[in-house]
Amino acid sequence: xxxxxxxxxxxxxxxxxxxxxxxxxxxxxxxxxxxxxxxxxxxxxxxxxxxxxxxxxxxxxxxxxxxxxxxxxxxxxxxxxxxxxxxxxxxxxxxxxxxxxxxxxxxxxxxxxxxxxxxxxxxxxxxxxxxxxxxxxxxxxxxxxxxxxxxxxxxxxxxxxxxxxxxxxxxxxxxxxxxxxxxxxxxxxxxxxxxxxxxxxxxxxxxxxxxxxxxxxxxxxxxxxxxxxxxxxxxxxxxxxxxxxxxxxxxxxxxxxxxxxxxxxxxxxxxxxxxxxxxxxxxxxxxx
Ligand code: NI
Numbered sequence: 347x348x349x350x351x352x353x354x355x356x357x358x359x360x361x362x363x364x365x366x367x368x369x370x371x372x373x374x375x376x377x378x379x380x381x382x383x384x385x386x387x388x389x390x391x392x393x394x395x396x397x398x399x400x401x402x403x404x405x406x407x408x409x410x411x412x413x414x415x416x417x418x419x420x421x422x423x424x425x426x427x428x429x430x431x432x433x434x435x436x437x438x439x440x441x442x443x444x445x446x447x448x449x450x451x452x453x454x455x456x457x458x459x460x461x462x463x464x465x466x467x468x469x470x471x472x473x474x475x476x477x478x479x480x481x482x483x484x485x486x487x488x489x490x491x492x493x494x495x496x497x498x499x500x501x502x503x504x505x506x507x508x509x510x511x512x513x514x515x516x517x518x519x520x521x522x523x524x525x526x527x528x529x530x531x532x533x534x535x536x537x538x539x540x541x542x543x544x545x546x547x548x549x550x551x552x553x554x555x556x557x558x559x560x561x562x563x564x565x566x567x568x569x570x571x572x573x574x575x576x577x578x579x580x581x582x583x584x585x586x587x588x589x590x591x592x593x594x595x596x597x598x599x600x601x602x603x604x605x606x607x608x609x610x611x612x613x614x615x616x617x618x619x620x621x622x623x624x625x626x627x628x629x630x631x632x633x634x
Pocket of ligand 1: 441442491495531532
């Protein structure tokens with residue numbers, strides 16, 4: 347580009363020097379070239395601005411639809427393990443945060459690669475990481491992951507309210523938006539838990555791929571594990587509290603993009619690649 351630009355400048359300068367003659371034309375030619383360059387730069391910036399505005403409009407529309415879709419699926423009351431397979435979309439999910447890694451590692455990697463994700467927040471972390479939570483809203487969707495990471499089966503309604511309901515309420519207060527997603531710790535749930543999640547207007551989100559980051563897998567082993575089974579509609583379980591996860595993330599995101607996957611939030615997946623009723627009723631088996 348630089349070479350072509352320089353060559354063009356010489357041609358313009360030469361032609362102007364020819365028509366006007368003398369040394370005075372040279373500085374005028376320089377001024378014109380500069381003006382043309384500035385004009386081209388200006389046009390480029392305007393086109394870029396228009397492109398960004400159009401993309402933001404499309405994203406806002408998708409998010410509005412996605413909110414409604416999450417509420418609709420929450421009413422059905424069946425847990426979600428994966429999306430449909432019609433579109434090349436994958437949902438990365440990060441549990442148990444925010445942590446010291448969220449703002450410094452996780453969000454910058456997602457932002458730099460235009461990847462969106464879903465964050466399942468622990469209620470007891472909300473007041474410790476108010477900024478991280480507000481930034482997460484810009485990078486994706488937030489969900490409830492209980493207050494204390496308790497295993498829920500066997501708990502009575504009062505205990506479930508303290509885990510599910512209190513976290514939902516505090517999260518909604520923190521971000522000023524309804525919380526429609528819930529993930530039970532350890533993926534453990536029973537009929538009472540399912541009923542309570544539905545009563546709170548939340549969709550229970552499980553996963554189709556466990557990255558095993560919580561088992562202390564190396565970054566490479568984790569990336570290989572996810573890439574070995576990822577397909578359209580996959581929901582990937584990860585945690586933003588482990589350094590191995592942060593180490594794996596840039597390469598994993600790049601590899602998924604390279605395979606043509608778009609990284610979306612769970613509600614966005616419900617719009618772009620909705621699971622069928624048959625898939626939902628089959629549970630985890632509906633993702634095989
Ligand atoms: Ni967890």
